[in-house]
Amino acid sequence: MKNYNIAVLKGDGIGPEIVDEAIKVLDRVGEKFDFKFNYDFRLMGGCAIDATGSPLPQETIDACKNSESVLLGAVGGWKWDTLPGNQRPEAGLLGIRNALGLYANLRPAKIFEPLKEASPIKDEIIGDGLDIMIVRELTGGIYFGQRGRKEDNGIPAAYDTEMYNVKEIERIARVAFDMAMKRQKRLTSVDKANVLESSRLWRETIINVSKDYPEVELNHMYVDNCAMQLVRNPSQFDVIVTSNIFGDILSDEASMISGSIGMLASASLAGSTFGLYEPIHGSAPDIAGQSIANPLATILSVAMMLRYTFAEKEAAEAIENAVDEALKTARTPDIYKEGFKKVSTSEMGDLVAELAVK
DSSP: OEEEEEEEEEESTTHHHHHHHHHHHHHHHHHHHTEEEEEEEEOOSHHHHHHHSOSSOHHHHHHHHTSSEEEEEEOOOGGGTTSOGGGSHHHHHHHHHHHHTOOEEEEEEEOOGGGGGGSSSOHHHHTTOOEEEEEEEOSSGGGTSOEEEEEETTEEEEEEOOOOOHHHHHHHHHHHHHHHHHTTSEEEEEEOTTTOHHHHHHHHHHHHHHTTOTTSEEEEEEHHHHHHHHHHOGGGOSEEEEOHHHHHHHHHHHHHHTTOGGGOEEEEEOSSSOEEEEESSOOOGGGTTSSOSOOHHHHHHHHHHHHHTSOOHHHHHHHHHHHHHHTTTEEOGGGOOTTSEEOOHHHHHHHHHHHHTO
16 A cells, blocks of 8 residues: 655644635545555744744744645734734745755646536636646746835835746746647747746746746736636636746635636646645635635645646546536535535535545
8 A cells, every 4th residue: 555645734714724625635636546545733923923932933844845835824813914015824825845855836727517507607618628738937036026115206115026037937837838738739938028027037937947847838928818718718728827926916816717716726847756736725814714605625635636746647636537527516605506415524525535535
């Protein structure tokens, strides 16, 4: 029997509840496909601040580095909103990405057929469905550039710097091209090359890398046009690759097109098989402990873990198919609709676990 080692960061708010359901599904699927998981539970976010004074303790970083993969729930909450920016739970997110070298963020935006009616986009635009993969550069750009405050002609001012080097762009480009090769062999690179010098280098580098992938159809799109096209004609996209800040915005837009932010998973990869997997929604402290949180995004995140880190494609598909089947009969309150069974967080986890091993 194969053994896989996972560092688990449950985090804050609904994080512990949804992570518990994902682990439940992982364990059941492992039994079916003959592998086992070893979990190393650690603190990150607000819970880590309360316990250690730091949103990202060094022992958490060390545990993650000693694991094959990381599962993260959610971090943050009103309790810590008054802390300085570098001491808030969200600082732990930037810190863990940097510490683990997680430069490639994969954000799928997919419409599950049973939830098609939840999308704000008209049926005639959606067509047969939506299945987009956004590849976002995660450790460079404006979020990690030089920043500060100064006086400009006696007036208080602030600045944040957007900068990329060729190596940073090349490595995220290869992740995106490799992903396109596994899908429909279509890649859209999004930038603002008509205005930004950093985007001009981005486009030049993407074009150079494309020479190694002659089978992939590459096109370029300005970020403002891409934002418009995502709601006008989303089916034109297969894989999108873009910078940190543009990817942050576009992936959130794409998530709402799919109908529910509570359904969307993500993976952050370090270039090899190592990755951190998490739902894209927040910690929702207002509903924590009520057993009404939707665990499906976290469950789908562990399906991505099985696919990209552990190469357990059959097990990943079993979970994804189970989620699709579960949605045909049951819904958590956030996606509830008349005619379906309303279930709790743990009941949804039970249902998916059962369907995944049938």
